[in-house]
Amino acid sequence: MRIAMAQLDPTIGDIGGSLAKIRQAVAEARQHGAGLVIFPELAVTGYPPRDLLCRHDFLERVERALAEDIAPLSRETAIIIGAPVRGRGNPAFLYNAALLYSGGELCGRQDKSLLPNYDVFDESRYFKPATRRLPVFLEGLRLGLTICEDIWNDKDYWNRQLYDIDPVAEMLAQGAEILINISASPYHYGKIALRADMLRSLARKYGRPILYINQVGGNDELIFDGTSLAIDANGDVVSLAASFAEDLVLLDLERPQAGAALTLKPVKRARPGAIPAGVAPEAGRNETEFLTGEEIVISEDISYVYRALVLGIADYLHKTGFRKALVGLSGGIDSSVTAALAAAAMGPENVLGVAMPSRYSSPGSRSDARKLAANLGIAFREIPIEGMFKAYLEAMNGGGPPRGDLAEENVQARIRGNILMFISNREGYLTLTTGNKSEMAVGYCTLYGDMSGGLAVLADVPKVMVYDLARYINRDREIIPADVLVKPPSAELRPGQVDQDSLPPYEVLDAILQAYIEEEKSAEEIAGRGFDLDLVREIIRKVDRAEYKRRQAAPGLRVTSKAFGMGRRMPIAWRVG
CATH class of the missing domain: 3.60.110.10 (Carbon-nitrogen hydrolase)
Structure with a gap:
């Protein structure tokens, strides 16, 4: 046959x-x-x-x-x-x-016999399990039909058994000649x-x-x-x-x-x-x-993550009725990778990059954003936010001098978020947010600012992997400007700001986050891998405190074994007792 x-x-x-x-x-x-x-x-x-x-x-x-x-x-x-x-x-x-x-x-x-009820799965909410497992017959063949999870319970492979029954073993014991899953x-x-x-x-x-x-x-x-x-x-x-x-x-x-x-x-x-x-x-x-x-x-290799994200973007837009994507371009690594993925998914003619420089934006970042757009062949606009930022400062400080505090930093991100959503509403673009998993984990992001949008493309991509994606994107020619890959990451919301003013090196941060989020290890277990215990506890505290932000974030594409969102359902109001 x-x-x-x-x-x-x-x-x-x-x-x-x-x-x-x-x-x-x-x-x-x-x-x-x-x-x-x-x-x-x-x-x-x-x-x-x-x-x-x-x-x-x-x-x-x-x-x-x-x-x-x-x-x-x-x-x-x-x-x-x-x-x-x-x-x-x-x-x-x-x-x-x-x-x-x-x-x-x-x-x-x-x-289906085995109904997964962990991570992103919730099948026992809807289905009843099979009560019997018997082959079906077609042209004299005995076919062993199984469905997804049914095949994932071999105790010899996993050295454990998650379910009491093994549909594969039962089906084959009943004479199935071929297993179909x-x-x-x-x-x-x-x-x-x-x-x-x-x-x-x-x-x-x-x-x-x-x-x-x-x-x-x-x-x-x-x-x-x-x-x-x-x-x-x-x-x-x-x-x-x-x-x-x-x-x-x-x-x-x-x-x-x-x-x-x-x-x-x-x-x-x-x-x-x-x-x-x-x-x-x-x-x-x-x-x-x-x-x-x-x-x-x-x-x-990293090409699989690249193509997964490209498919995720394309299908999300097509299946929700959008044809065009909008990305805020800061001249940094995250927005550059997001724009490149969007161009691959939707075609460069359907992607708009918008740079929104403030008084703290470096000349290099502005030129890198423009060069990226040219390399990708996407449309590009630059909309300075200085006038809007100045009006905010005057209104909120009662005419007094700027304070340089967190509220003033974040209002820049919120101005940019409003601009992107204005363009989205008026011109029919879906706004793609650019924050990565490392930032989302510790709350290094601004509600109603850089978190504004319809799809969080890199929300499950750790920062180190973002750089891997950038190098893959540049595998044949320079698309993401070389300076973007070597300059220290920065939100550029105050003079001389770099991410590592607030965070440890991303290689360290990502390793701690993987152990805590994906492997569900305790602080002591993570410190046992050679990390400072106080640092580990501080990172964990930030992850736990940022849950309220993530609950309000755009849906993010899942590419790791434990993503924020439907696969990690943590309470917002809780504490260790």
Whole structure:
């Protein structure tokens, strides 16, 4: 049997749009002789649909789509697809289901057994777990259907077991000949290599091939990488879909002889040019040729974060109805990287950079902002804020001299935020905020100032990684001016100000923040790694005190294992007792 793995980029709730993508994929797969097309988890609705699942009219639209569109599509080509399904006996119960359609009818179903309720996941809020795990049958094949988390509970790989049951072990014990996992697994740096290694370990352990089909695209804070893959019974990657792009991958499932184990054979790519991330075709080789297991090497680097952010920006704007992005350009590293990512995502013709110098802005910063815009080919405006700043000082100081305090520093950021939002309202741009994770963590940002905007592009990118991104952006030519990468970071809100007046070196700060936020270590454990205990406690105090700011921040794109926002739900009013 020829199988097509179809990784799609859905818009949450747009059932009509999802159906259009599904029809196109089925038609394309059929042209290439596929007898089965497999789609990701909740492909009909997109993942995560969240409280849309609480709306009866939404679930009724899903039911109509399955009955009137998906089932008829399967008359010539079988389909495995994810969708929310209401319970037969109790429609108040909802299940995250993998559905097998063939010959125009539903002929198999397996509900999700393991419902994650940690980090960004909240599935037990909506779904009931499966009560049984049995293979489904298609043309004499016993298919073991699993859904995302179901495949992440192998005690031998993790040296622990998060759940009482292991759906993979149960499914294979019931005679499944191949394991199929439909998934919506969000990306973070390092996730692709980890996922592939885990799946290869499972294939070797049970001696069964595995097909893994993942969603792709940006949905609010989450970015899904796709990178669907097929693994043979020896644990070798046979076929690999593209990362951060829709793709359709074909392979042949064969049984060499009666009673023998199933084998997988890759087929040339259905979509020319959709070469997987990190896999460069050999010189002279046609890009439509398949890649064998020996040639496929999954090795993540900063380019994956770059493309994740580009996809996250593009999808956020497109799916929310915006076509143009606006970035405040300070001449610093964060705004430079944000503008470069926006230009890559939306096209430079759809990006506007606005410089808003004050009396404290250095000539170098002003020229760097202008040069960056020219290098990117984006539109550029300079709107000095001196007059507005002076009017604020006179009004708020009662005509007295400036005090040079925090309020006067922050009012500059707030003037700039108002200018950007004025342009956004009048001209239809989405304002992208430029603060990085290191600054957001310790509150080194201004409410209603540099935090003003619709999407926080770098909110989950530590400062050190921002520099890595800048160097990657400049890999072929100078786009971000060289001076931006070497001058000390500064908000330029008072004379001679640099970030390290208030913060430790970013290499130190980022290491402490990773240990506290992502690894959830205590102050004493972090200090045990060689950091000053008083410094660690001060950083932790700043992180905890800044929660009220982050709660009011624009949604940020997630690229680490623990991002602020939906994956880290901390109280604002709390203290250690």
